[in-house]
Amino acid sequence: MDYDVLILGGGPAGLSTALHLIQRAPHLADRILLLEKAHYPRPKLCAGGLTPDAEILLERLGLDVSEVPHMDASAAHFDFEGKGLSISLPKRHVLRIIRRDEFDAWLAGKTRESGIEIREGVTVKVVRPDADGVTVITDQGNYCAKVVIGADGSNGVTRRCMLPNAPVYTARVLEVITPTRPGPLPSPPPSDANTSIRWGRVPEGRVGVAFFDFFPVPDGIAGYTWDFPTQVRGQPMRCWGIYDTNMLASDSRPPLKEPLREEMARQGFDLDEYEIQGHPIRWFEPSNPISVPRVLLVGDAAGADPLFGEGISMALGYGKLAAWELEQAFSTGDFSFSGYKRRLAWSALGQTLFARWFIASIIYPLKWRWFQILLWRILKPVVVLVAWIFILNWGKRLKT
Numbered sequence: 077m078d079y080d081v082l083i084l085g086g087g088p089a090g091l092s093t094a095l096h097l098i099q100r101a102p103h104l105a106d107r108i109l110l111l112e113k114a115h116y117p118r119p120k121l122c123a124g125g126l127t128p129d130a131e132i133l134l135e136r137l138g139l140d141v142s143e144v145p146h147m148d149a150s151a152a153h154f155d156f157e158g159k160g161l162s163i164s165l166p167k168r169h170v171l172r173i174i175r176r177d178e179f180d181a182w183l184a185g186k187t188r189e190s191g192i193e194i195r196e197g198v199t200v201k202v203v204r205p206d207a208d209g210v211t212v213i214t215d216q217g218n219y220c221a222k223v224v225i226g227a228d229g230s231n232g233v234t235r236r237c238m239l240p241n242a243p244v245y246t247a248r249v250l251e252v253i254t255p256t257r258p259g260p261l262p263s264p265p266p267s268d269a270n271t272s273i274r275w276g277r278v279p280e281g282r283v284g285v286a287f288f289d290f291f292p293v294p295d296g297i298a299g300y301t302w303d304f305p306t307q308v309r310g311q312p313m314r315c316w317g318i319y320d321t322n323m324l325a326s327d328s329r330p331p332l333k334e335p336l337r338e339e340m341a342r343q344g345f346d347l348d349e350y351e352i353q354g355h356p357i358r359w360f361e362p363s364n365p366i367s368v369p370r371v372l373l374v375g376d377a378a379g380a381d382p383l384f385g386e387g388i389s390m391a392l393g394y395g396k397l398a399a400w401e402l403e404q405a406f407s408t409g410d411f412s413f414s415g416y417k418r419r420l421a422w423s424a425l426g427q428t429l430f431a432r433w434f435i436a437s438i439i440y441p442l443k444w445r446w447f448q449i450l451l452w453r454i455l456k457p458v459v460v461l462v463a464w465i466f467i468l469n470w471g472k473r474l475k476t
């Protein structure tokens with residue numbers, strides 16, 4: 077057997093699995109290999125919003141994410157037709173916004189420093205488990221391992237090979253980067269990115285705020301538009317986008333671009349002036365399988381948050397749970413992973429994923445205007461309480 081553990085995919089889920097595993101079982105360091113098809117820093121379409129839960133999980137790995145260039149949002153505003161609910165936290169930001177090329181390259185650097193080998197530029201083609209191990213066929217040759225971790229994201233090959241008939245639950249997402257004020261994108265700034273970036277001039281009311289707008293729901297889009305502060309190579313920017321869980325896919329819906337165009341136009345931006353990019357997010361559905369003998373899925377390959385499409389903190393959390401599963405499997409010799417899904421369900425990560433799936437299954441299908449007004453304007457205290465108990469604060473409760 078070439079390796080004990082092969083991790084397929086070097087995003088937050090794969091890197092977190094590696095880092096948590098080395099924390100639990102340092103003797104395995106030279107028996108773990110991570111394969112990544114791209115080269116760091118590699119582009120990854122993502123708004124880069126890190127919740128406090130993500131930061132807690134990183135802190136517990138001994139990592140300080142403020143080393144990565146970022147913008148902080150001091151409040152999150154949830155809007156419906158011009159009014160809504162703002163959430164802020166005492167003495168800290170609600171969201172830290174990073175760029176994924178920088179964040180993932182930083183996390184990969186930390187993983188390498190911990191002694192784990194990462195092989196870049198290797199694309200996995202086929203994953204084939206048998207009774208004794210798993211064969212992974214790549215464009216650079218074959219690898220064999222006792223166990224494989226499928227951390228290859230929403231379009232990953234591991235899930236397709238392992239669970240070809242399992243239903244697919246994916247959201248559609250579009251993203252656009254603009255300057256802070258309407259106008260063309262500035263020419264690329266120097267690359268000496270500073271980690272503390274000052275705000276550019278942004279219209280009042282949205283300065284330092286992560287803005288979510290649910291106005292597209294009555295039109296059959298089960299999601300929201302967003303407008304986040306961000307930075308690109310040290311230059312303040314805005315990251316806009318639209319998220320649709322596809323939970324209302326059977327209804328007739330406007331194309332995703334139109335509501336985003338409408339939202340940006342309200343702020344004086346013309347969508348057509350900027351590059352628009354799209355990528356799916358596979359979301360968590362409680363009945364969906366997440367392992368087969370000798371193979372565990374983590375991160376988007378297992379399922380991200382259906383409510384907001386948040387997946388970075390979840391990916392970090394899955395890595396922590398998978399490391400525990402691996403440690404147990406190697407100490408008992410049982411590689412069936414038959415309890416992984418049950419243990420996920422009972423964990424703080426599983427509880428928040430279930431709560432988010434449940435809430436999404438209610439608030440998006442109830443798409444009437446009056447319901448959205450009730451939710452975001454009238455039931456504010458209830459929404460904050462539910463968010464506090466069921467959606468946030470799971471990172472510090474995630475124990476293994």
Ligand SMILES: Cc1cc2nc3c(=O)[nH]c(=O)nc-3n(C[C@H](O)[C@H](O)[C@H](O)COP(=O)(O)OP(=O)(O)OC[C@H]3O[C@@H](n4cnc5c(N)ncnc54)[C@H](O)[C@@H]3O)c2cc1C
Pocket residue numbers: 084085086087088089090111112113114120121122123124125126198199200201227228229230231232233249250251317354355356357374375376377380385386387388389391
């Ligand atoms: C537009 C958009 C905006 C988003 N905004 C946010 C946000 O603000 N906050 C948030 O928390 N989440 C956000 N998400 C979700 C978040 O990006 C994902 O949940 C997160 O990246 C999942 O991490 P992962 O490690 O599971 O997968 P990924 O980050 O997708 O990493 C998978 C890795 O596997 C590699 N890989 C894939 N296939 C192969 C192969 N065959 N062989 C080898 N390597 C392979 C890829 O190159 C990649 O490095 C957003 C997603 C989108 C699309």
